[in-house]
Amino acid sequence: MNDLLTIAPEISQALAQGEPVVALESTLITHGLPHPVNMETAIDMLQSVRDAGAVPALIGIMDGRIRIGLAPRDLEVMLASGKQVLKVSRRDLAYTLSQGLNGGTTVAATMICARLAGIRIFATGGIGGVHRGVADTMDVSADLEELSRTPVAVICAGAKAILDLPRTFEYLETKGVPVIGYGTRELPGFYMRETGLSAPLRLDSPAEIAALAARHWALGLSGGILIANPPPTQTAMDRVEVEKAIDQALESATEAKISGAALTPYLLDSMTRMTEGRSLRANVALILNNARLGGQIACAFAAESAFRPSSALAS
Ligand code: PSU
Ligand code: MN
Numbered sequence: 001m002n003d004l005l006t007i008a009p010e011i012s013q014a015l016a017q018g019e020p021v022v023a024l025e026s027t028l029i030t031h032g033l034p035h036p037v038n039m040e041t042a043i044d045m046l047q048s049v050r051d052a053g054a055v056p057a058l059i060g061i062m063d064g065r066i067r068i069g070l071a072p073r074d075l076e077v078m079l080a081s082g083k084q085v086l087k088v089s090r091r092d093l094a095y096t097l098s099q100g101l102n103g104g105t106t107v108a109a110t111m112i113c114a115r116l117a118g119i120r121i122f123a124t125g126g127i128g129g130v131h132r133g134v135a136d137t138m139d140v141s142a143d144l145e146e147l148s149r150t151p152v153a154v155i156c157a158g159a160k161a162i163l164d165l166p167r168t169f170e171y172l173e174t175k176g177v178p179v180i181g182y183g184t185r186e187l188p189g190f191y192m193r194e195t196g197l198s199a200p201l202r203l204d205s206p207a208e209i210a211a212l213a214a215r216h217w218a219l220g221l222s223g224g225i226l227i228a229n230p231p232p233t234q235t236a237m238d239r240v241e242v243e244k245a246i247d248q249a250l251e252s253a254t255e256a257k258i259s260g261a262a263l264t265p266y267l268l269d270s271m272t273r274m275t276e277g278r279s280l281r282a283n284v285a286l287i288l289n290n291a292r293l294g295g296q297i298a299c300a301f302a303a304e305s306a307f308r309p310s311s312a313l314a315s
Helices: 009-016 027-032 037-051 072-080 090-098 107-117 142-149 165-174 206-218 239-255 260-274 278-302
Strands: 005-007 021-024 055-062 065-068 085-088 102-105 121-123 153-156 179-182 201-203 225-228
Touching (some): 005 009, 005 107, 009 021, 009 055, 021 037, 021 107, 027 037, 027 085, 027 102, 027 107, 027 260, 037 055, 037 072, 037 278, 055 072, 055 107, 065 107, 085 090, 090 142, 102 107, 107 121, 107 142, 107 153, 142 165, 165 179, 201 206, 206 278, 239 278
Parallel strands (some): 021 121, 085 102, 179 201
Antiparallel strands (some): 055 102
């Protein structure tokens, strides 16, 4: 395993001492946000985790090695190198490593890498899910399957509203993934605070979320946990505006015949253009908001005594 992973010294030390660590994904920097907003966001999301009292672990693949604790300048070097930076999900991991390539890791791949490093808490923007028109395309993000099998808690602002949200959450229900609305009974929809869908569970504090996570894994249940954190009110968008922009973005994707892994980045980029940057501002703000909550949950989780494998069921 050490042949595959390089863990930054600060992070391996924190992990060895049971201190709070938060995994962060890199696809949202390499493929989800435009330059230079992506680099500013990378720096700010690391700081948001630190402000909450935890150590950030930005995860990606550089020269065929999984890096736990990339610095924003590593990503800058990767993006400026002229070498292709791949969008790496579960299916692409072994290829990227064996070919010595560079890549941003998606939610699915970041969960896998976090687990290998021993990190249980992971903050991102929005997870992938069931795409609209799934009956024709079968396009379901590997993020959902990963949540059903890999024991990492993912803090997000819900699934991206460009998706088929009811089917996305049905899938998670079928797979037995706990989905928690943080301080809300309604699932947030990434750009917007409301979706009209009710959150299966509601918890109001990082400590309660950490307690749930510790017990989920103490039961021997292998999968992940999803925490849906409503985006900040100041930049959250109006549902009508979001839906209108999504319709336009989907139409343009169909016309341009975009599918597969390229679809999500394409839709996010179209949304930015259709909303004159409002979706981009909302996206950045919710990423930082989630990084902060991730830090708080990691702190509570580190203090959670139920999460000791040997004494797990005794408590
Ligand atoms: N959330 C964002 N921006 C992104 C993504 C999520 O705010 O770019 C990325 C994540 O890495 C997620 C991926 O895992 O999109 C989902 O892609 P797909 O639908 O192809 O699985
Ligand atoms: Mn897909």
